[in-house]
Amino acid sequence: MVALVGNPNTGKSTLFNALTGLRQRVGNYPGVTVARKSGSCDLGNGTKVELVDLPGLYSLAATSPDEQVVTDALSGNISGERQPDAVILVADATNLLRNLFLASQLAELGLPVALVLNQADVAKEQGLRIDTGLLSDRLGGIPVVMASAWKGEGVIDVRRAIAQTLERKKLLPRVVWPEKILAALEDVTAAILKDTGRKITSAEAQRLIFDSNSALAERLQWKPEQRDPVIRQAREKVRQSGYNPLAAEPLVHYARLRKALEGVVKEGAARASRSAAVDRLLLHRFLGPVLFAGIMLGFFASVFWLAKFPMEWIQSGVDWTKTVVAPPLDAYPMLQSLLADGIIGGVGAFLVFLPQILILFLFIGILEDSGYMARAAFIMDRLFSWCGLNGKSFVPLLSGFACAIPSLLSTRTIEDPKARLATAFVVPFMSCSARFPIYALMCAAFIGPVYGPGWQSVVMVGMHCVGLFFAVPTAFVLTRLVLKVKPQPFVLELPRYQMPKPRDVLWRMWQNAAEFVSKAGTVIFAITIIVWALSYFPRDASVAERIKAANPTAAEEVVKAKVQAAYVEQSYMGSFGKAVQPVFDPLGFDWKITVGVLASFPAREVIVSTLGVTYSVGEGAKADSQHLRKAMKDAKWSEGPRAGTPIFSLAAVLSLMVFFALCSQCGPTVATLAQETGGWKWAAGSFVYMTALAWVAATAVYQVVIRIS
Amino acid sequence: MTPLSQLLPGQFGKLASLNPERGVDQRLMALGLLPGMVLKLVRKAPLGDPLAIEFGGQVVSLRLSEAESLIVDVAADCPIQRPQATS
Ligand SMILES: Nc1nc2c(ncn2[C@@H]2O[C@H](COP(=O)(O)OP(=O)(O)O)[C@@H](O)[C@H]2O)c(=O)[nH]1
Numbered sequence: 001m002v003a004l005v006g007n008p009n010t011g012k013s014t015l016f017n018a019l020t021g022l023r024q025r026v027g028n029y030p031g032v033t034v035a036r037k038s039g040s041c042d043l044g045n046g047t048k049v050e051l052v053d054l055p056g057l058y059s060l061a062a063t064s065p066d067e068q069v070v071t072d073a074l075s076g077n078i079s080g081e082r083q084p085d086a087v088i089l090v091a092d093a094t095n096l097l098r099n100l101f102l103a104s105q106l107a108e109l110g111l112p113v114a115l116v117l118n119q120a121d122v123a124k125e126q127g128l129r130i131d132t133g134l135l136s137d138r139l140g141g142i143p144v145v146m147a148s149a150w151k152g153e154g155v156i157d158v159r160r161a162i163a164q165t166l167e168r169k170k171l172l173p174r175v176v177w178p179e180k181i182l183a184a185l186e187d188v189t190a191a192i193l194k195d196t197g198r199k200i201t202s203a204e205a206q207r208l209i210f211d212s213n214s215a216l217a218e219r220l221q222w223k224p225e226q227r228d229p230v231i232r233q234a235r236e237k238v239r240q241s242g243y244n245p246l247a248a249e250p251l252v253h254y255a256r257l258r259k260a261l262e263g264v265v266k267e268g269a270a271r272a273s274r275s276a277a278v279d280r281l282l283l284h285r286f287l288g289p290v291l292f293a294g295i296m297l298g299f300f301a302s303v304f305w306l307a308k309f310p311m312e313w314i315q316s317g318v319d320w321t322k323t324v325v326a327p328p329l330d331a332y333p334m335l336q337s338l339l340a341d342g343i344i345g346g347v348g349a350f351l352v353f354l355p356q357i358l359i360l361f362l363f364i365g366i367l368e369d370s371g372y373m374a375r376a377a378f379i380m381d382r383l384f385s386w387c388g389l390n391g392k393s394f395v396p397l398l399s400g401f402a403c404a405i406p407s408l409l410s411t412r413t414i415e416d417p418k419a420r421l422a423t424a425f426v427v428p429f430m431s432c433s434a435r436f437p438i439y440a441l442m443c444a445a446f447i448g449p450v451y452g453p454g455w456q457s458v459v460m461v462g463m464h465c466v467g468l469f470f471a472v473p474t475a476f477v478l479t480r481l482v483l484k485v486k487p488q489p490f491v492l493e494l495p496r497y498q499m500p501k502p503r504d505v506l507w508r509m510w511q512n513a514a515e516f517v518s519k520a521g522t523v524i525f526a527i528t529i530i531v532w533a534l535s536y537f538p539r540d541a542s543v544a545e546r547i548k549a550a551n552p553t554a555a556e557e558v559v560k561a562k563v564q565a566a567y568v569e570q571s572y573m574g575s576f577g578k579a580v581q582p583v584f585d586p587l588g589f590d591w592k593i594t595v596g597v598l599a600s601f602p603a604r605e606v607i608v609s610t611l612g613v614t615y616s617v618g619e620g621a622k623a624d625s626q627h628l629r630k631a632m633k634d635a636k637w638s639e640g641p642r643a644g645t646p647i648f649s650l651a652a653v654l655s656l657m658v659f660f661a662l663c664s665q666c667g668p669t670v671a672t673l674a675q676e677t678g679g680w681k682w683a684a685g686s687f688v689y690m691t692a693l694a695w696v697a698a699t700a701v702y703q704v705v706i707r708i709s
Numbered sequence: 710m711t712p713l714s715q716l717l718p719g720q721f722g723k724l725a726s727l728n729p730e731r732g733v734d735q736r737l738m739a740l741g742l743l744p745g746m747v748l749k750l751v752r753k754a755p756l757g758d759p760l761a762i763e764f765g766g767q768v769v770s771l772r773l774s775e776a777e778s779l780i781v782d783v784a785a786d787c788p789i790q791r792p793q794a795t796s
Contacts, residue, residue: 058736058739058740059736059739061735061739063732063736094766095765095766095767097741097765098740098741098765098766098767101739101741211735212730212732212735244729246729246730246735247729247738247743250738250739250741250743251738251743254741254743275768276751276768279751279752279761279768283752283754283755283761284755285755286755288755289755374770377770378754378759378761378770379754379755379756381754381758381759381770381772382754382756382757382758382759383756385758385772391759488732489731489732489733489736489771489772489775490759490770490771490772490775491733491736491737491740491769491770491771491775492769492770492771493740493767493768493769493770494761494768494769494770
């Protein structure tokens with residue numbers, strides 16, 4: 001096995017794709033939410049080797065889970081995972097010194113290394129000439145090759161270099177530590193052997209001394225009372241050599257690298273950097289924010305605009321499939337309903353969101369590959385830092401207004417684990433497009449006609465802000481009081497601007513979409529079938545006969561809708577809805593709304609069609625259905641203190657919308673949250689918190705509005 | 710000796726000292742920002758925070774609150790055009 005290591009943004013993933021082609025597997029490292037990408041790489045000499053793409057990092061001093069995985073993987077400390085036989089270090093040819101710091105640290109691990117100087121095209125353009133032969137000599141004779149993964153140039157040389165590395169096993173020369181530091185390292189190694197019986201490597205001893213808070217200390221199960229004095233003494237020794245123990249590592253490595261790089265890089269006529277010029281415009285004090293707002297607005301508007309058409313096609317495709325599949329099954333009503341309402345309806349409900357999700361991924365990919373994503377974070381950071389998030393939270397939160405699932409996947413770009421978790425936790429509060437139908441139905445039926453289109457727009461916009469209003473304090477409390485994870489400094493590299501490559505962007509879009517379909521698809525499919533079954537059974541034929549007998553003259557359509565409503569009423573879902581209606585009574589919901597609310601826990605947009613069924617206007621009701629609006633307007637409380645008054649009063653309408661704005665009603669979101677936060681703890685917490693919050697807020701709205709109106 | 714945050718956009722300075730106890734400073738040192746290194750305050754974000762600094766051929770953003778321990782020497786003989794090059 002060979003591991004690919006390097007700084008972020010060096011083109012490591014691009015090189016990985018070029019080396020492995022389409023034969024990749026994506027998994028997870030045990031216990032952490034760090035993706036493990038591996039694939040088979042042809043070495044060009046008839047042999048193949050397994051290649052693992054490790055997360056990008058600047059230093060082995062691990063502060064985030066991603067970085068921890070790299071150090072663990074390289075030292076063979078991950079269970080079920082072999083230590084790599086060789087390491088391919090991918091470096092950015094235009095910034096060798098910084099990139100080789102990691103190489104210098106890697107040398108301490110004693111693994112064979114090959115060095116790939118990527119982005120050779122940019123180096124050439126900048127007039128840099130790199131003497132790879134000389135560099136190889138200075139680095140102990142390890143293979144050093146230039147490549148441009150992006151253009152596919154030099155990939156063959158990389159394959160050959162891997163083969164060579166595995167064969168000759170050349171090691172990077174280690175730095176020459178000052179004597180006192182060496183002694184300190186030996187002291188620590190000896191003390192651990194004595195206290196825990198474990199033999200650690202020099203690289204591990206370095207982590208214990210050089211890092212202020214190494215995660216390694218925990219894992220070694222070295223008791224703090226034994227550990228602390230040893231470390232303190234070791235650091236004292238380092239200090240005697242004239243180095244601050246926490247600065248010794250970069251000082252020693254960089255001094256050595258400066259020498260090693262002497263004469264290696266020849267600079268041609270340096271040109272003014274193009275990125276700096278672009279930044280002068282895009283990060284301008286006044287123009288910057290204006291352009292930013294324009295880009296984001298354009299981004300967002302086009303997600304909706306572009307997705308609208310395919311969404312309509314998919315919807316009509318699903319409806320058409322139903323009309324084709326259903327009639328031949330008239331003799332088997334249960335099978336017919338399972339197929340049409342359960343399976344096709346369920347698959348359709350999930351497929352309609354696919355266009356939006358694909359387009360979101362496309363845009364996120366373009367933002368990332370162009371280099372603008374980091375600038376967006378730079379511009380927005382101030383607005384997010386005070387509540388514990390950071391500038392990188394912006395794009396996931398914005399995307400959340402379309403769909404929470406791609407947003408959750410895009411939180412992976414946030415390096416700080418604390419901000420990442422908090423962002424993921426508040427993403428579901430953003431008013432996703434699945435909430436739109438219920439707002440549209442309620443506003444068009446009850447707000448617009450009574451209070452005029454002005455108020456209708458106000459309520460519509462207001463509903464989109466409700467989630468945001470609760471998300472901000474939630475993030476604040478979460479990051480300040482709940483999360484114990486140590487926050488990371490927001491040190492962000494602003495990379496070069498670059499034209500995104502369509503192939504790379506599309507490839508990533510495809511990978512993400514495939515992940516969405518396989519993960520979310522199965523969840524939503526399973527839940528849809530369960531909900532279908534709960535609202536279908538029990539199904540006693542006598543119910544239909546009774547309705548038919550009671551309405552002998554009514555039109556067939558009307559009778560059919562009534563029969564359906566009656567069936568749902570006595571189904572498990574209906575009985576359950578009636579039983580728990582008291583819970584929703586303070587919110588102003590009758591049992592029909594309650595059934596709708598319960599049925600829409602897997603996917604909130606189901607509410608409209610469920611209301612269509614419970615209010616006897618037939619299935620397939622849409623937000624613009626006039627029948628449904630009329631049926632809801634006519635609905636009155638039949639008993640209790642409110643008997644005779646309309647169910648959909650202003651109070652109930654607002655309460656219902658607020659409930660939908662806040663409640664956690666999306667199976668795939670909960671499942672994705674579990675996946676992205678590494679367990680069901682946060683997913684369950686989010687579900688309970690959002691649902692409880694929705695209940696409280698909707699109750700407050702109902703009780704207040706009913707009293708003042 | 711001035712705190713980095715008091716440089717004007719476009720101004721150069723030579724890093725005089727930092728605080729290795731802080732996580733931010735450790736991260737910056739890993740990126741090659743060591744005492745003696747010439748850096749440039751490229752700009753402040755439109756809202757005044759964070760800052761973008763350039764050193765060793767890279768541009769890095771950091772928050773004002775995180776930059777407070779970085780002390781620079783403006784009087785030092787800094788190159789007018791480019792901060793110390795990569796090699
Ligand atoms: N000019 C140029 N750009 C590259 C090259 N390799 C990758 N890139 C670009 O650099 C950016 C970062 O690449 P990626 O593979 O995601 O980097 P990673 O963060 O190291 O995995 C992307 O925009 C790539 O298209 C290359 O050889 N030359």
